[in-house]
Amino acid sequence: MPTLLVTGGAGFIGANFVLQARKAKWANIINLDKLTYASNLQNLAELQDDVHYHFVQGNINNFELVSYLLDQYHPDAVINFAAETHVDRSILSPENFIQTNVVGTFQLLEASKAYWQKLTSPKQENFRFLHISTDEVYGSLNPTDPAFREDTPYAPNSPYAASKAGADHLVRSYYHTYNLPTLTTNCSNNYGPLQFPEKLIPLTILNALNGKPLPIYGDGQNIRDWLYVSDHCDAIYQVLREGNIGETYNIGGLNEQTNLVVVEKICSILDELAPKENFQHSSLITFIKDRPGHDRRYAIDCSKISETLGWKPKENFDSGLLKTVQWYLNNSAWVESVCTGTYQNWIKQNYETR
Template sequence: MKTVLVTGGSGFIGANFILKARHDHWFNVVNLDKLTYASNPHTLDAVAGDPGYCFCRGDISDSQQVKALLDKHQPEAVINFAAESHVDRSILRPEAFIQTNILGTFRLLESCKIYWEHLPPEKQANFRFLHISTDEVFGSLGPDDPAFREETPYAPNSPYSASKASSDHLVRSYHHTYGLPILTTNCSNNYGPYQFPEKLIPLMILNAREGQPLPIYGDGQNIRDWLYVEDHCEAIWLVLQRGRLGESYNVGGNNEVTNLEVVQQICARLNQLSPKENFDYASLVTFVKDRPGHDRRYAIDSTKIQRELGWVPQESFESGLSKTIQWYLDHPDWIEQVRSGAYQAWIQQNYDHARSSAAPDS
């Protein structure tokens, strides 16, 4: 069975991908993860005893460590999930995003280029470097603008999206300059099991269950395209198998929903799944001051990946949201594990002061 090095595999999307890869026997996995605040090693407890899974704590910026892993495990591919990904954090402290998303990606590319250059010709031809990115690199859309396509000019509006745009350009350059066989995916907002509860959907679920305010930025009319994480994992697998070298593929859920609608749907489902007598969870909704540079609308055109690789999302927003809410209701132990002191400090700094901040939408 092939071996793939997955970076950032203990985060939300990376962990879901590893769990699916091992469950479906796609390949053996070596997981390199720094275990920052948003990583939870317990998410991968199901593969802890799996001989086809190996965990290594480390940083993609550590070239010596990456080289040692590549030399030891001889992977046929590297999938780079490793990234700082929270917009609000990037506004408050952008330096970590520059370090990980730009410099980290650069050093990972350098290590992979050297490894790839020393492979035998047949293995060189089969090697892939797949970079996982975001739709936020394209900027903001007006209400009637066409959805983002792969050819849409980059126009990032936050330190986070600017750092991811930079990493995308670096990955592209290593293909065109050095011939490194790269692929890139740009996905819309993911949601589903194991998502760290600073993001919109899990935070709203948990706040509602605890009777806490459900803070919504501005007028709540910011629109995002929501993609169920397992659908995203299937798309990544297909791109890795059959994607054209040097190409990028947009991956979207075809679910454009306003932030207010997202929260209202969560409240409606909680009223059914976890009812409280004479209480409507929607009564907790609170509108708060908008965040700086808040993009108004994202929308992904997934025509290319549908046409070339036959991928289409299997979950509607309604079905995926129901699964997600039920998962959080069923896994209180996991929730307690991620609610560490560092997480609580972040919440207090950014969300607890009186009506001055809100839950992120990406």
């Protein structure tokens, strides 16, 4: 099996990828994660006795540590999931996003370049640096605009999106300047098991179960394309194996939904799976002041990865959402472990003042 250095592998998407990679025996995994608030080693508890999985706590900004891991484990690829990802947090604390998403990606590229340049053929030819990015770098769409393509001009509208755009540009530059064999994927909104409950879907599930208001920004008509996380992980692996170096691949779920519809669907599922007498969860829906610079619509055209690599999402939104809600209902211990006082303070800071 090949060996992968995965950064940010204790977070939501990274952990799902690591679990799928080990279950399917795609690769040996070296997982480097700083363990921020959104990371959780419980996500990977089932791998504690797996001799083909190694966890290292550390920061991608640490050039010396990354270089050591590359020299120690001789990975065949680096997959960079490590990122600050929540738009609301980027509005309040943008510096963290610049440090991790821009400077961190730069340090990771520098260490990977130095490692790759020392490799001998054919290992050098087979090495890949795969950077995981977002559709938010493309900006916002009007209702009738065509979906984002790989050649859509960048127009980021939040500090988060700008930091990811900066990272994407750095990755591109290392391919064109140094010939480092890079790949970039830009995905739509992910959802599924293990997602930290600051994002819309898990926040709605947990608030609804606890009888708390379900906050919806503005008029609730902001549209997102929703991608089930295991479909995303399959796509990442496909790009890693067969993607053309230097190229970008958009990964979408082909599931455009308004935020209001998403929340209403979650409420309907909970009415069936966790019913309360004479009560509908949708009665908790609360419209709050919109966040600054809130993009109106995202949509991904994923025809490139479909036509060239043969990937398509397996889950539609209804099937994926049902699985997601069921997972949160079945994993109350995980939920309790992440909903700490710090988390509660953040929810209060971000929502109760609107």
